[in-house]
Amino acid sequence: MLVILRSVLFNALFYLNLFALMCVALPTLALPRRAILSVVRFWARSNIWLLRTVCGITVEFRGLDRIPPGPLLVASKHQSLWETFALVPQFGDPAFILKRELMWLPFFGWYAWKAGMIPVDRGARSQALAAITLLARAELARNRQIVIFPEGTRRPPGAAPGYKYGVVHLYAECGVACLPIALNSGLFWPRRSIRRYPGTIIVEFLDPIAPGLDKQIFFERLQQVIETASARLIEEGERQRGTASRSRRGDSSGGP
Numbered sequence: 001m002l003v004i005l006r007s008v009l010f011n012a013l014f015y016l017n018l019f020a021l022m023c024v025a026l027p028t029l030a031l032p033r034r035a036i037l038s039v040v041r042f043w044a045r046s047n048i049w050l051l052r053t054v055c056g057i058t059v060e061f062r063g064l065d066r067i068p069p070g071p072l073l074v075a076s077k078h079q080s081l082w083e084t085f086a087l088v089p090q091f092g093d094p095a096f097i098l099k100r101e102l103m104w105l106p107f108f109g110w111y112a113w114k115a116g117m118i119p120v121d122r123g124a125r126s127q128a129l130a131a132i133t134l135l136a137r138a139e140l141a142r143n144r145q146i147v148i149f150p151e152g153t154r155r156p157p158g159a160a161p162g163y164k165y166g167v168v169h170l171y172a173e174c175g176v177a178c179l180p181i182a183l184n185s186g187l188f189w190p191r192r193s194i195r196r197y198p199g200t201i202i203v204e205f206l207d208p209i210a211p212g213l214d215k216q217i218f219f220e221r222l223q224q225v226i227e228t229a230s231a232r233l234i235e236e237g238e239r240q241r242g243t244a245s246r247s248r249r250g251d252s253s254g255g256p
Contacts (some may be wrong), residue, residue, distance in 0.1 A: 007196040010054040017046055022107040029114055036114045037093065044085040056198030057188050061090065063205035066179070071140040071170035072208075073178040075167050075222055076210050077230050079186030082201065087181070090205075093144045097132060097166075107109055116147070119185040120166075129166060133173045140174055150222065157186040157234045161227050168219045171211070180206040180222055182229030202233045 021043050028035040051057040067090070074091070076083055088094055100119040103109040112119075118135045121128045136146045150167040171178050183203045189196055206225050209218060 003195055005195060007194050010050055010087065010196055011194055012046060013050055013135070014104055017043065017050065021068065022111070023118070025111060029110060029124040034093075036111050037088075040111075040115065042086045047085055051189075051196065055196040057196060057201060058199075059086065061202045061203050063204070065180055066205045066207060067091070068177060068179070068208055071176050072145045073136075073167075073170055073174060073176050074145050074181065075150050075178055075184050075226070075247065076147065076181035077226050078151055078154050079183065080154060080189040080191060082185040082189045083149075083181075083183060083203070086185075086201075087147065091116060091147070093142070093143045094147050095136075095139045097136075097146065097148045116144070116152045121180055122152070129169050131204040132166070136170055136174055137179045140176060146154045146170065146174070150226075154186070154191040156191060157184060157237075157248060158231075161223055163219070163223050165219075167222065168215050171209075171213075172215050172217055175211050177208040178218070178222065179208045180226045180229075182206060182226050182233055184230065184233040187234065187241065197241065199237060202236065204229055204233060 021039060025036060025039045028039060030181065044071075048059060051059075069092075072091075072092070072165075074087075076087060084096070095116050095118055097118045097120055098112065099122045103112050103117070105117045116139060118139065120132050130146055139146060148167050148170065150163045151161065152164045152166070154161060167178075181203060185201045185203075187197065188199050188201050206229055209221060215222070
């Protein structure tokens with residue numbers, strides 16, 4: 001019951017915070033792109049603070065020293081809405097690849113365009129790959145980091161991987177290193193659920209994959225390193241949740 005009450009409170013504050021910052025950020029539409037990215041970073045950090053304060057969810061970022069400087073392709077595991085904002089402050093100038101329909105939303109879509117995010121038309125297939133490649137090259141030339149979720153949608157922890165070809169195409173065509181990211185956020189912020197479970201979300205930045213590999217070799221290596229590390233982080237998170245649950249039961253049972 002406590003988890004549900006905390007989750008409802010967090011969700012209310014999360015959307016209130018989002019609405020308030022969308023209103024406050026209106027002047028940034030007339031300012032350089034960096035202005036809206038500063039607002040997004042503040043929004044991300046405030047959400048992380050709310051999660052810690054209201055829900056007891058902390059975060060541990062591992063391997064931050066593995067993030068190379070300059071233009072970069074970032075391929076992250078996607079289990080939750082959490083990583084769509086929490087990864088933003090970890091990069092100097094990120095450009096997320098997101099579905100085109102999000103760009104049509106009032107306020108959110110305006111800010112996404114202003115921030116230089118990259119829309120993808122999932123129904124266009126080969127034409128979509130060509131379009132996002134052109135946009136990604138342009139943003140990389142501006143020294144930005146292109147962030148893609150290779151599976152295209154959120155997958156629950158432990159689900160069979162479903163990597164798409166888009167990340168391979170970008171890797172081959174853009175000629176920059178690819179930084180894989182593993183995480184276990186879905187244990188604490190499950191998809192399609194209002195519940196937010198206490199614990200520590202772990203994000204691990206893995207060794208960058210140098211440009212120039214054969215497409216199939218890259219595809220297999222990317223899946224292998226992300227899935228292996230994510231499985232390890234999920235196991236670690238499940239042990240943590242199990243220990244916390246046993247501790248709460250012990251506390252509630254009283255003592256002599």
